[in-house]
Amino acid sequence: MNSHRRWTAAMIAVSMASLLVTACGTSSNGSGGGSQTKLQIWDFSAEQVNFHKDIAKQFTKEHPNITIEWRSITQNDYMQTLPLAFQSNQAPDMFYWNATGLSQLLDQKWIRPLNPSGTVAADFTKRWPDGSFLEGINVQDGKTYGFPFSENLYWGPGYMFLNKQVFQEAGLDVNNPPKTWTDLKNTCAQIKAKTKAQCIGAPTKGVDMQRPWFGLMGSVSTDEFFDYKTGKFDLTEAPQVKTFAFLQELKKLGYLAPGTNDKNFSRQQFAAGQSGIFFDGTWVPSVWASQGFSSDKYVVAPRVDPDEGRTGAAGRKYDGNKYWVSSQTKHPNEMWTFIQWMTDPNGYFVKQYYKSAFGTLAYVDNQKMVTDPALKQIMQIAAQPGYRVQLPVPLLKCPDIAKSKAYVNALAKNPDGEWAAMGEALTSGQSLATTGAAIVQQRQAALEEGLKQEAASGLKVSMDCYTFSDWDYTKDYTSDKYPN
Known part of the structure; x- marks a missing residue:
């Protein structure tokens, strides 16, 4: 094992030890008027550490x-670290x-x-648009x-951010961003x-690509x-190969920052x-804000299209389910109390989340709540048909x-x-x-063989379930297209 890998392994071990020392937070003490329950929540949103401390303080103020x-x-x-925590029952x-x-989490x-x-009762699920809870x-x-948690119209990748200072120094109009691949090369x-x-x-570097x-x-x-x-x-179909060839051209011309960053x-x-x-x-404005780089120093623009025009679109999926209650929690009732508090559309969590411009939530009126200029630009872009x-x-x-x-x-x-191949x-x-x-x-072989085996065992599944030949890449696949 080389020194870099030893260092990485050591850091993971330190992180693991730090997280696990009080994991599955359950403690009782006699201070105050009775026992007190500690709940632990884990994520990797480093830019939200102070926000989460504030949330924890306010929640305990309301639920002593x-x-x-x-x-x-x-x-x-x-x-x-998280899989190791489950393996060690912590x-x-x-x-x-x-x-x-x-399916896999279960x-x-x-x-x-x-x-x-x-x-869950209807007074909880009604906080979300119809169709948000599916078998x-x-x-x-x-x-x-x-x-x-996150909604799927505005939230996601695929926006272009332009540094005002650099564009000004280059004699470019930041409000007239490149729109095509050729425009991007010229810029x-x-x-x-x-x-x-x-x-x-x-x-x-890796998945960051x-x-x-x-x-x-x-x-x-x-973009799937x-x-x-x-x-x-x-990954190896003609549109993907063509697009990646353009990325390779940008590198060859010296337009990508050097190094594997x-x-x-x-x-x-x-x-x-x-x-x-x-x-x-959508998340990056809050990252920059936490570093002191405010949204008045850059502009958000749509991604660039091929010279022949846009022929596809970013996908909206039902993947906004991001916070899960652990099977190892010893306090499911208290956890449920927090979840209801966290998802109150008019509650403290929501108000502070938008104040910090962390993004857009699935159970909130985003048109009403978003005030950050960069997030507003993102919403205007994503709302464009297609x-x-x-x-x-x-x-x-x-x-x-x-x-x-x-x-x-x-x-x-x-x-x-896929990222390794890229x-x-x-x-x-x-x-x-x-x-x-x-x-x-x-x-492809694993999918097709897996479906064949499941069909043989009695499940009504096949490759046809994953094939929608009538889909137009630039249009929503609407509910009326599915069998009744």
Whole structure:
């Protein structure tokens, strides 16, 4: 093991020890008027640490017998620490997780229903738009396990951020952003010629490459690694290969910041005026605000389209269920009390969340609550017809998909394989069709074989459940298209 890997392993161990020392927070003491329950919540939102401390303080003020300890670590460490916590029976009471869905979380025995009784009343679910609670998405056998936290119209990747200072130095109008791939190259040429800044602060390390990728791919076909129109994993399909070739061209021309950088380095580079353009998502304004880089120093613009025009859109999915009640909690009633408080559309959590411009919530009137200028720009962009579209949902076509593990198991094989293939192609200059062939073949074979085995066991599933040939990439796949 080299020194870097030893250091990484040591840091994960330290994080693990720190998190687990008081995990599954359950304590009682005689102070005050009686016993006090401690709830632990984990996530990786480092920029929200002070916000969470404030939330914990206010909640305990209103519920004196319950305290909240909300902990955040870096995302990469979190993805390893949380599974270890469950393995050692030291998991928190509630945790953030969006890497896998309901089916796998249930299989892993990580979660329990939101309400100790298993069901939630209408006065809770009515906080969300109709259709927010679906069997197989956040409901299983009539029991509700999750709730949409982030909404899916404004929230997501695929926005272009322009540094005002860099654009001014380059003699460019920040309010007239590049709209096409050729425009982007011309803009970069001018930034490179007239400033000391890099043009695009593009992270290209591992999964962080999703930022420039989604900033381009979302206008070509679908920004998923699976194409619901054809029923195939699509990394090596023509639109993806063409888009990645353009990213390779940007690198060759010197328009991408040099080095294999992670998202944190690239975000800081942009905030310091060392790059003029950065692709990212709805969450990044709050990250920059926490670093002292305010929204009056940049402009948000739509992602750039291919020269022939937009032929695709970013996908809207039912993936806003991000906070889950741990199966290992010893205080489900107190946890349910906090969840109801947290999701009060007019409550303290919501008001402070929007005051800090952390993003857009699924159970709130965002038009009313958003005041941050950057978030307002994001909302205006995403509200344009065809900018973000509702993806087809196999579950709504084939209800037995709720019991199927085939797709989840296919994704579990070499989880970061697509990003590794992109990294290899960007470094070597090879076509993405070449470097991505193995991961596509592996996933497709696993999905098709898994569905065949499940069908043989009696489930009504097949590849047809994942194929929607009538879908237009630029339009919502509406509910009337599903069988009655």
